[in-house]
Amino acid sequence: MSSSPIRAGYNFAYLDEQTKRMIRRALLKAVAIPGYQVPFGGREMPMPYGWGTGGMQVTAAVIGHDDCLKVIDQGADDTTNAVSIRAFFRDLTGVETTEQTEEATLIQTRHRIPEKPLREDQILIYQVPIPEPLRFIEPSEVETRKMHALEDYGVMHIKLYEDIAQFGHIATAYGYPVQVNGRFVMDPSPIPKFDNPKMDNSPALQLFGAGREKRIYAVPPYTDVRSLDFEDHPFEVQRWEASCAICGSEESFLDEVVMDDQGHHEFICSDTDYCRTRLAQQEESA
């Protein structure tokens, strides 16, 4: 793959080389200690916090001329956030972009992991709003760091306990806490818990960037990622009674879409590339 020229006056991938090095050093440390949150000197990006500045900085630090970038937002390639970030990197790196999961070498994502299993030569980059899984119960950063250091994770189960006490089952549906490599408890970013099993022993490298909180963490390939649960309330993923209204998939993560003012609704795949690929295959075989 070859890259086309970039916008004049900008460095390759927006950030200057020293900043990219700094982020890469943080990434190396993060890969060396799976699930550990490495502080890094987060830079201002030309968009607001909460729109994926952390993920973009990680992407900018690892992207090279031969890469092929895919950006998804809630599984979709065609939402505002995904389109703009893709356009940003096309402009400022000139690398090829794609909407197809299997073509991409880098996938920056918000809220989903692609349905198609990832490969060893792919890197998945998550945009993370709140990297600290203990934050909901312990507001102090000093204390949460100490809790991580001492593996003082009893409080993590309190959240799940409260769910069961209140709703009769573990109602946490996204950002479901995981333990990485039997050590650090990690917030998997707000992906649905449906995607948690995909993180476990994934052949792809998974990188997490939190721009506002200035933290980077990672799950190296083939690393054990276990979702927390209780013996009598084991971890379960979401199931739907419906199937995708477009491609008919019964395995993928479905979004509910309101169709009209009469309250009619349909379920469709949240992963647009997966849905499109299936549809194309069905048309071919028909």
Added chain:
Amino acid sequence: MSTQPLLQVREITKLYAANKGCADVSFDLYPGEVLGIVGESGSGKSTLLSCLSARLAPDSGSIHYHNRAGESLDLYSLSESRQRQLQRTEWGIVHQHARDGLRMGVSGGANIGERLMATGERHYGNLRGTAEQWMSDVELDIDRIDDKPTTYSGGMQQRLQIARNLVTHPRLVFMDEPTGGLDVSVQARLLDLLRRLVTELNLAVVIVTHDLAVARLLAQRLIVMRRGEVVETGLTDQVLDDPQHAYTQLLVSSVLTP
């Protein structure tokens, strides 16, 4: 009673300024024994308690704790993780203000279950059962198990704090003015409860109080502190009925009798 002391305190000193803090405190605490630390505000009682419970490193002196496994542990040479482990398994810490000792954002049941979850209990049904058992043991209405402690009264919060601490069957409990801020009738109920639990569970307790009535009711032995120093020690009845030191005499004579 075992002859091996649970806690051996030798010449503990922690001074913030001259006579502020505690100086040169030594004593032994045996299993099942209740030790009261009394004295006026600012006499160093709470500082001493913090030192004893591994929450505040003393300037000098040593504290040895004899654990369940029969090892003698030098508290301040233990790693922080071992200290925390002790605090949540073999010890309990009851704070004066229940808010300091409770997680106000989660339900009563979760508060009781936290230590169990921290020590590896992963069965919801068991956690729930234990929480209910302890709710009734400390005379809390089981229907309130899923309510947050913010909706509890002061006395209820204090009882919840006690349940939360006792759930892992500690051998040693540190209490800092557990009845402070409660009205007299609630105080009496809490004291009854404490006395019952201490006897039933054969707990060793170090209780800090400025209330001599509380000390007389619960403690078998007393340490009287003033300006950071121990001025008198002895059996509770002996110290209160026949105070030797001038300050203790003052303390005893200052008690109001309605």
